[in-house]
Amino acid sequence: MILDHFAYAHNPDAFSRRVPWYFAGKLAGSFHTDWLTLAQQHLGQDLSTDSLPAVQDLCQAIKAQVSRWQDEPFGFYLAGQDHAIGQVPRGAVPHLGLQAYGVHANGYVRKADGLHMWVAKRAQDKMTFPGQWDNMVGGGLTADYSPDEVLAKETDEEAGLAIEQVSRVDFVGRLHYQHAHEGGLRNDCLFVYDLELPEDLVPTPKDGEVERFECWPLATLIDVIDTSDAFKYNCNLVVTEFLMRHGALDQHPKREQIQQALNERFQPA
Numbered sequence: 373m374i375l376d377h378f379a380y381a382h383n384p385d386a387f388s389r390r391v392p393w394y395f396a397g398k399l400a401g402s403f404h405t406d407w408l409t410l411a412q413q414h415l416g417q418d419l420s421t422d423s424l425p426a427v428q429d430l431c432q433a434i435k436a437q438v439s440r441w442q443d444e445p446f447g448f449y450l451a452g453q454d455h456a457i458g459q460v461p462r463g464a465v466p467h468l469g470l471q472a473y474g475v476h477a478n479g480y481v482r483k484a485d486g487l488h489m490w491v492a493k494r495a496q497d498k499m500t501f502p503g504q505w506d507n508m509v510g511g512g513l514t515a516d517y518s519p520d521e522v523l524a525k526e527t528d529e530e531a532g533l534a535i536e537q538v539s540r541v542d543f544v545g546r547l548h549y550q551h552a553h554e555g556g557l558r559n560d561c562l563f564v565y566d567l568e569l570p571e572d573l574v575p576t577p578k579d580g581e582v583e584r585f586e587c588w589p590l591a592t593l594i595d596v597i598d599t600s601d602a603f604k605y606n607c608n609l610v611v612t613e614f615l616m617r618h619g620a621l622d623q624h625p626k627r628e629q630i631q632q633a634l635n636e637r638f639q640p641a
Contacts, residue, residue, distance in 0.1 A: 373597070373598045373599055373600070374597060374598050374608070374612055374624075374626065374630055375626060375629055375630065375633060377597065377601075377605065377608035377609060377612070378608075378609060378612075378630075378633040378637065380551075380605055381549045381551055381605050381606055381608070381609055381637075382549040382550055382551065382636075382637060383550075383551060383552050384550040384551075384552055384557065385552070386552040386553070389404060389405040389406075390402040390403060390404055390405070390469065390552075390557065391403055391405060391408060391419065392419070393411060393415060393419035393420065393468075393469075394419065394420040394421075395420075395421060395422060395427070395450060395457070396422040396450075397420070397422075398450045398451065398453075399450065399451040399452075400448075400450055400451065400468070400470065401451070401468045401469030401470040401471070401557070401559065402469035402557060403419070403467070403468070403469060404467075404556060404557075407434065407467060410430070410433055410434070410437075411430060413433075414426050414427075414429050414430035414433065415427075415430065424448075424457075424458045427448065427458070427460065427468075428460070430464075430468075431460055431461055431463075431464040431468075434463075434464055434467050434468075435461070435463060435464070438463070438467070438555075440463070440499060440555070441461070441463035442461065442462040442463040442499075443461045443462070443463065444461070444462040444512065444514060445459045445460070445461065445462070445514065445515040445516075446459065446460055446461070446462045446465055446470075446472060446512060446513070446514070446515055447459060447460075447472075447473070447513065447515045447516075448460045448470065449470060449471040449472075449473075450471070451471060453471075456515065459515045462512060465556075466553075466555050466556030466557055466558050467555065467556040468556070469556060469557040469559060470559060471559050471561070472512065472513070472558070472559060472560050472561070473512070473513035473519070473560070473561050473562070473563065474510065474511060474512045474513055474522075474560060474561075474562045474563070475509075475510065475511055475512075475513060475519050475522045475523050475526065475562065475563045475565065476507045476509070476510040476547075476562050476563075476564055476565070476606070476607065476610045477507060477508055477509040477510065477523060477526075477527070477564070477565040477566070477567050478507060478508065478564070478565070478566050478567065478610065478611070478614045479507070479508030479509065479531070479567045479569055479575065480566065480567070480568055480569070480614075481568070481569050481570075481571050481587060482568070482571070483571060485589070486589065486590065487589075487590055487618060487620075488587045488588060488589050488590070489508075489587070489588055489590065489593055489611070489614070490508040490531075490569065490575055490585055490586070490587050491505050491506065491507070491508065491585065491586055491587075491588055491593075491603075492505065492506040492507065492508055492509075492530070492531075492575075492582045492584075492585055493505060493506075493582065493583040493584050493585070493586070494506050494581065494582065494583065494604065495580060495581055495582060495583045496583065498581055501604045501605075503583075504602060504603060504604045504607075505596070505602050505603040505604065505607065506582075506603070506604050506607050507607050507610055507611070508530075508531060508567065508575060508585065509523065509526045509527050509530055509531055509565075509567070510526065510530075510607070511525070511526040511529075511530070513563075519543070519563040520543075523535065523541075523563075523565055527567070528578070529578055529579045529581075530575075530577070530578065530579060530581055530582055531575035531576065531577075531578065531582070531585070532575060532576035532577070532578040533569075533573070533575055533576075537569075537570075537573055538567045538568065538569060538573075539568045539569060539570050540566070540567070540568035541565060541566075541567055541568075542565060542566045542568075543563065543564075543565050543641050544564050544565065544566055544613075544617070544640065544641055545564055545613075545638055545639050545640040545641045546561050546562065546563060546564065546638070546639045546641075547561070547562040547564055547606075547609055547610060547613070547637055547638050547639075548560070548561050548562075548637055548638075548639065549606065549609070549637055551605070551606070560606070562606065562610065564610055564613065564638075566614070590615060590618070590620045593611060593615065593620075594615060594620060594621070594624075597611055597612065598624075609634075609637060609638075612630065612634065613634055613638050616630065616631060616634060
């Protein structure tokens with residue numbers, strides 16, 4: 373089942389009807405063919421532009437035709453580049469097939485009987501993946517924020533904790549995947565952190581996005597991700613990397629295949 377999570381999270385060919393588009397002569401992303409006519413109206417017949425206003429106009433045209441949208445500003449990144457050349461609304465990113473960045477953090481505790489991980493139950497009214505399990509902290513990389521700044525912001529907003537209360541903060545690496553779905557393409561890179569919490573420090577839902585937090589032993593984590601789809605799809609990969617790094621999957625019958633899948637998707641710090 374763990375390997376199934378990797379295959380599901382990275383499935384760029386699941387929806388093959390996509391066409392590339394370009395900005396200033398460089399690959400920017402890709403459209404589902406359903407958006408082709410609309411895209412050509414704003415970018416031209418060859419789907420190439422060097423105009424940020426044209427991209428913004430296309431974003432607003434897409435917004436008018438979809439039922440789910442987020443206006444939060446995200447960086448506009450060209451393929452293979454880590455610096456943003458502008459901003460786009462978050463809701464447009466998958467429809468444009470753009471490179472996007474996010475932050476996920478494993479909150480964990482050292483107890484007498486071993487490591488435990490704090491996991492978050494997503495609120496039932498959350499726009500995406502309601503009711504699924506999540507990492508303790510996670511969020512998209514808002515434009516003009518650094519990964520460390522997003523980590524501190526989300527730790528406060530989602531878990532009601534100041535980053536200064538955490539015993540230890542470690543950036544552990546980057547997780548890459550391309551997840552195709554009916555709404556577009558999630559071309560994502562996650563900055564992954566470990567947050568070690570004191571045993572008496574308890575995260576508390578604050579902004580309404582989390583229903584509750586629970587603290588699980590690693591054996592429970594393994595059972596849940598290896599037998600179900602209870603976790604949000606990309607969180608399975610973040611949790612698996614933590615489990616592998618801490619030796620919790622050393623006896624797993626698919627350990628070598630899981631390590632290979634991680635090697636393809638995860639870049640250590």
